[in-house]
Amino acid sequence: MTTTHITADATDWTHQQMQARQYMHSHGGQPGIATMAQLAGKSGREILEGMMDGSLPHPHMNESLGLDLLEVGDGMAVFQGVPDLRYFNPMGTLHGGWYSTLLDSALGCAVQSKLPVGRAYTTAELSINIVRPATQKTGPLRATANVIHMGKQMATAEAKILDEQGRLYAHATTTCFVFDVS
Template sequence: MKLDQKPLAWVSEQSNAMQRLREGGGAPGLAHMEQIVGKSGREILEAMMSGALPYPPMSETMNMTLLEVGEGRAVFQGMPLLRHYNPMGTVHGGWFSTLLDSALGCAVQTTLPAGRSYTTAELSINIVRPAWQKTGPLRAVATVVHPGRQMVTAEARVEDEQGKLYAHATTTCFILNAVTA
């Protein structure tokens, strides 16, 4: 597939998500505590997606966007670029890791009540197919497997628009009280 023949539905969906975010006033940055206090994890993510809260600056660096959240579910989409290549001429494993870790973490975050947070304790990734810039958009869909009180596990897959698998991962996250200062 040539670079100008990328699947258009997913490209358009990511572009629309970024436009909606910016129209809502969204910009890269960090939310202040007073902006998120009293909000559940899912409410925080939904506020980021609408532009009411800043989104992580890393999203622009990695060319990825949070498209969707639901209870125990998050969907990220990324478009690998030349700047994401490794010395071997394919997309660096760190790009896949970031896309997967972001989707997995946000899936976990959707299950958290106000005042609770998480941190990744373990992340296991398998890249099963290389990607290039010409590959086009790749989507990471993550779901929570076990929503425990102190530990949550989740799994995710990275696929292209035709359903071809590129990578999959699992995570274990510790649940903790949100830092207030």
């Protein structure tokens, strides 16, 4: 079972992202860093659900790059963004760092969704392949990530970025360190 705050009537991706963002902000969602007290007793998935419902702060990076966590499940996460003109290079194509951030966000949250209380992660390795250039006409891009392996100290995951027509723009894998929170 997955958690999302998107209603069935939101059929296009832009409307879905807007709904998720409005739900979070209308319930007090603000960018910031959670305190240990806010995170105490929560699993990784509960933390992600708290960010989605506005009860926990979400990363400043999401606001800066226009990225939103749309859905989280057991070992799965979906992020979406609409690249702003600021993130295009002089040739008119999307900068690789934007793809990387969208992918890293989805991959990390997929891993986080599997973590029990008292455990955390950090990205150790990220490998991306951009297979299609995004332009100003591309529209929303969505990264869906799934955990491949969840160990006591390491986790791996894979993700793809697609557009609303199902065209592949990039794919990635990650290795994450998993550790106790102290």
